[in-house]
Amino acid sequence: MGSDVTLKHIAEALGVSAMTVSRALNNRSNVDEKTRERVLEKAQSMGYTPNHVAKSLVSSKTYTIGVVIPEITHAFFPEVVRGIEEVTNTSDYQLFLTNADEQFDREKNAIRTLQSKRVDGILISSSQTVEDYSFYEELINSGTSIVFFDRCIEDIGASTVSVNDKESACQITEHLIKVHGFTKIAHLSGPQEVSIGKKRFQGYLEALQKYDLPVEDQWIISGGFQEERGYEAMKKLLSLPVEKYPEAVVAVNDPSAIGAIKAIKEEGLSIPDDIAIVGFTDDIRAPLLDVPLTTIHQPAYEVGKQAAQKLIQTIENESEPIENIVVPTSIKIRSSCGCEGNT
Amino acid sequence: MGSDVTLKHIAEALGVSAMTVSRALNNRSNVDEKTRERVLEKAQSMGYTPNHVAKSLVSSKTYTIGVVIPEITHAFFPEVVRGIEEVTNTSDYQLFLTNADEQFDREKNAIRTLQSKRVDGILISSSQTVEDYSFYEELINSGTSIVFFDRCIEDIGASTVSVNDKESACQITEHLIKVHGFTKIAHLSGPQEVSIGKKRFQGYLEALQKYDLPVEDQWIISGGFQEERGYEAMKKLLSLPVEKYPEAVVAVNDPSAIGAIKAIKEEGLSIPDDIAIVGFTDDIRAPLLDVPLTTIHQPAYEVGKQAAQKLIQTIENESEPIENIVVPTSIKIRSSCGCEGNT
């Protein structure tokens, strides 16, 4: 509902044409100053609210962008949304938020609906259940402006904004090796179809290789990005014979690490003495845990901001280049890795 | 962007009228089965995406609702949004998210924009800087469907969904008195213009009165809902002469309590021995703090869900009654109040 006052109503009330009213309200030149004032006053008193639906139909521009996130409870995403919000707010765009709940089907549906609503562009962070990229490819080929963030799909024609996942994962794994002398290091990985799953795994591998440590398949557990998945993955790891336990664990992200910690505690083991563990995200809970979690700090707000900026530029500028934008991380040394741990 | 294939294009390609195509795609009766198949196939192959902008113009229905939240970082709100999302997702509505960042002006702007976009209804949680209710009143009078949640404004013609703030605040204050025998209890309050600020304050007062404890103005510090505000308020309280310190503090919400805890620690005091403290929300961090926080658990997801349901009913049913829906809370006894504290 809302106001059903239209240009025509104002025009009739004033005895002018709708066009004149339109011009007056949009501050066009070639309108008599007196007329403009009369129109503005009348519009005000009649409670006129411009109808963007009609405007959009004419201009085929909605000043609306869609945001597709895989999970709304993982604190990282609300923080990203805050960054996006900051940009849209200062640039007259509105934001459709959709939560795919880690289901690729739900994600596809959401994107189709966004297209029907004729959003000007879409920001996407893929679900952990992505199967094939062809859906995205068709989307991009159809001319839809897209920017991926965090969980990106590169080289299919869309810009991406993410952190240097591989280097960061390598760095934190290296910390376990170099500083703490661990040689038996496990990885709770994410799905390899998702960029961050793959890259963080690669970073882990790279660190092992750099120090000539063997890569043991039994220590690489494929899980997911949620606490539950981390818990399950860790349970699996702890089902190995005790003598095969790793000394340290690199989790794909903080929720996964937090789940794993729960499993470790249930086993009666202590962190970091029996098993050290590190995460990736710098979740709001990381510094507050019993044993504060060593992790990689991801500037979520910044990721959101840059992604939104890039998307809007892509929308407004035909020849905006496709880029893979990388936002730097920082390592947060706390105690779960075995360090003394200043938070 | 996206597809610029329209009904007309399909119609021409098939040598039929646009109307027939429209009917076929919308599963209307009176369309030949063969024609329908031909249309569906053609639509698919041409990559047709229905244009909801045009649809909305005709039907003056957008299947879109606006959500205005005051703060996106306070974990409570993303959780509410998750509840809202759950409902919209299963009922074909899309969700415009706007963050007012606790600024009433920004909130008003957001709402006006939402009206221009012709949303079918709006979910509002007011900013802590609300000044007057006339803006809301005009909004409601103009026929806009509105439901307030959490930070509500009652009795101005819109339904509300909130927790039993007053009773809960009374209950947790009573706990401090009855179980721990405290008689000197302070309150870090929120703005009184906002429902939860006022009601929680009232609950605090009620508990004191029930036990004939004096109400001391110097122990009632007006602050706000954010960590910073709690910190400042507590600093103010601690600027009293030491002998005037309260024994316990009731904070308006968890972020405020967390800020206050920081101030207490900075003063070298210990919790709960020197000063006990309780919050309200059950923030994700509450059980993880050094001294786990005793607080009121607010079912955020449920609040979001109910608010969204009520809004959609209000939109779809002319005669839907105005209600003040109350979602029950539960008290979470941890250690910050002086209890032994099972989390």
Add this chain to the structure above:
DNA sequence: TCTATTAATGTTACCGTTAACATTAATGTG
């Protein structure tokens, strides 16, 4: 004074879709 120029306003058509009514073709009935 008459015409050229400019400022202000008006008209028409269209954006993509659908409701409402109109037309045509197909089927059945006595």
Add this chain to the structure above:
DNA sequence: CACATTAATGTTAACGGTAACATTAATAGA
């Protein structure tokens, strides 16, 4: 076989706004 009935499709206008062109009134210049 003529006519009523129904099924399938077509035509027109409208939703609210604006671009593009048309018209009118006012001003300036020769």
